[in-house]
Amino acid sequence: MTPLDLTLSELRAALAGGELSSRQVTRACLDRLARLDPALHAFLYVAGERALAEAEQADRRLREERRAGALLGVPIAVKDVLAVEDMPCTAGSKILEGFLPPFTATAVRRLQEAGAIVIGKTNTDEFAMGSSTENSAYGPTRNPWALDRVPGGSSGGSAAAVAARIVPAGLGSDTGGSVRQPAAFCGLTGLKPTYGRVSRYGLIAYGSSLDCVGTLTRTAEDAALLLAIMAGRDPLDSTSADRPLTLPDLKAAPTSLPLRGLRIGVPDEYFVAGMQAEVEAGVRTAVAALADLGAEVLPVSLPHTEYALPVYYLLAPAEASANLARYDGIRYGPRLAGSSPQEVMARTRGQRFGAEVERRIMLGTYALSRGYYEAYYAQAQKVRTLIRRDFEAAFERVDLIAAPVAPSTAFPLGAHSDDPLSMYLEDIYTLPANLAGVPGLAFPVGFDGQGLPVGMQLMAAPFREDLLLGAAHAYQQVTDWHLRAPALEEANL
Ligand code: GLN
Numbered sequence: 419m420t421p422l423d424l425t426l427s428e429l430r431a432a433l434a435g436g437e438l439s440s441r442q443v444t445r446a447c448l449d450r451l452a453r454l455d456p457a458l459h460a461f462l463y464v465a466g467e468r469a470l471a472e473a474e475q476a477d478r479r480l481r482e483e484r485r486a487g488a489l490l491g492v493p494i495a496v497k498d499v500l501a502v503e504d505m506p507c508t509a510g511s512k513i514l515e516g517f518l519p520p521f522t523a524t525a526v527r528r529l530q531e532a533g534a535i536v537i538g539k540t541n542t543d544e545f546a547m548g549s550s551t552e553n554s555a556y557g558p559t560r561n562p563w564a565l566d567r568v569p570g571g572s573s574g575g576s577a578a579a580v581a582a583r584i585v586p587a588g589l590g591s592d593t594g595g596s597v598r599q600p601a602a603f604c605g606l607t608g609l610k611p612t613y614g615r616v617s618r619y620g621l622i623a624y625g626s627s628l629d630c631v632g633t634l635t636r637t638a639e640d641a642a643l644l645l646a647i648m649a650g651r652d653p654l655d656s657t658s659a660d661r662p663l664t665l666p667d668l669k670a671a672p673t674s675l676p677l678r679g680l681r682i683g684v685p686d687e688y689f690v691a692g693m694q695a696e697v698e699a700g701v702r703t704a705v706a707a708l709a710d711l712g713a714e715v716l717p718v719s720l721p722h723t724e725y726a727l728p729v730y731y732l733l734a735p736a737e738a739s740a741n742l743a744r745y746d747g748i749r750y751g752p753r754l755a756g757s758s759p760q761e762v763m764a765r766t767r768g769q770r771f772g773a774e775v776e777r778r779i780m781l782g783t784y785a786l787s788r789g790y791y792e793a794y795y796a797q798a799q800k801v802r803t804l805i806r807r808d809f810e811a812a813f814e815r816v817d818l819i820a821a822p823v824a825p826s827t828a829f830p831l832g833a834h835s836d837d838p839l840s841m842y843l844e845d846i847y848t849l850p851a852n853l854a855g856v857p858g859l860a861f862p863v864g865f866d867g868q869g870l871p872v873g874m875q876l877m878a879a880p881f882r883e884d885l886l887l888g889a890a891h892a893y894q895q896v897t898d899w900h901l902r903a904p905a906l907e908e909a910n911l
Pocket of ligand 1: 546547548549571572591592593594595596597624734845
């Protein structure tokens with residue numbers, strides 16, 4: 419048993435109780451990273467010396483103050499779309515190569531103030547656009563469960579790092595599924611909070627009306643621990659909400675958790691032809707387990723689900739095309755020479771953005787252009803409202819909605835590389851929560867015939883993360899899927 423086998427909650431208890439030092443834990447983390455990351459490529463930057471120095475400081479505080487900050491001395495990994503002061507931040511793009519942010523994202527800062535140590539920045543699809551981490555300009559990340567498979571994306575680096583037991587927790591961002599889908603592919607618990615629950619200050623903007631900071635952990639209990647620290651109003655993000663977060667007592671017995679009497683809706687629209695049979699079976703079995711724990715299961719309908727994909731792939735690129743206008747070769751990163759400002763911008767953008775980012779900018783600019791705006795962007799906004807209303811109506815009848823996370827388990831690297839549309843189809847079950855702004859939680863419910871994790875997703879009404887976390891925690895008390903670890907040592911790395 420190494421410190422890295424412990425969950426976040428167990429680790430903080432061991433640190434607070436003096437059974438482990440932060441230096442020991444951080445060392446173990448960096449050693450494991452050095453051993454495994456050449457094969458996984460989960461990290462784009464490792465803050466080795468700085469992390470060890472912070473660990474020494476944490477140990478001093480643990481000794482002297484005899485009182486632990488909630489996360490004092492605990493190492494975490496941060497997706498490279500969240501700024502951490504004085505650590506390079508690329509968003510997986512060559513256009514931000516060499517960018518050193520002079521500030522720290524609020525979500526990260528709050529964890530640091532609680533004592534967490536950022537050990538590095540993790541790989542991501544360029545500007546978080548993708549579902550496999552293959553769109554990173556720095557090369558793909560591999561899935562710790564099978565090195566020829568993707569870890570999902572775009573938060574694939576954080577997911578691989580947590581699944582490989584390099585760190586007990588990682589931060590990600592979820593605009594259309596980028597926390598939940600990699601969680602499912604890597605056998606983790608991934609929380610996308612309600613839109614506005616966690617400040618987006620310092621998160622590199624992709625689709626601003628959809629973007630959320632989320633967590634990748636092994637357990638729902640750990641997700642709750644991080645959310646409680648990160649949540650809340652931030653004057654630096656005007657969309658952050660001032661709503662109280664009341665989490666259930668996760669130490670209580672599973673039977674006293676809020677599942678008893680909870681109504682769980684299962685939407686027909688989320689079980690489409692063509693989905694992997696083992697995924698459907700895994701989700702249905704888990705729903706039955708939730709029923710055994712006291713929940714009432716009933717059918718529910720979200721009739722506009724089929725429009726979520728086209729709506730998202732109009733709105734997200736439209737917002738991205740506006741958000742990415744700032745990368746002009748003048749304000750950030752490297753600048754390619756040209757004889758006029760226009761030429762500098764055109765050359766820098768033309769050569770430094772990857773193909774998927776260019777595709778999104780073109781799609782988005784088209785959807786926003788005069789003559790097409792009404793037909794595409796404005797129309798998509800109207801349909802988005804219908805999708806949100808589907809959820810409002812459903813949550814009048816049920817407390818939670820249970821669904822798959824993705825139509826398949828982790829696919830092989832390269833499987834969707836030549837066909838962007840087939841990659842977009844990976845997101846059909848995760849996009850609706852972002853369009854509606856509701857919270858979603860992915861957690862492991864089994865394995866397929868090839869030994870790859872199967873995940874399921876629960877969604878709740880806005881600001882009801884308590885229900886998601888309580889239900890998933892209860893499930894994790896009676897199952898052990900979340901405790902299984904990939905056999906990386908035997909993989910001879
Ligand atoms: N796969 C989706 C996309 O490419 C979602 C990405 C995300 O959530 N950041 O846009």
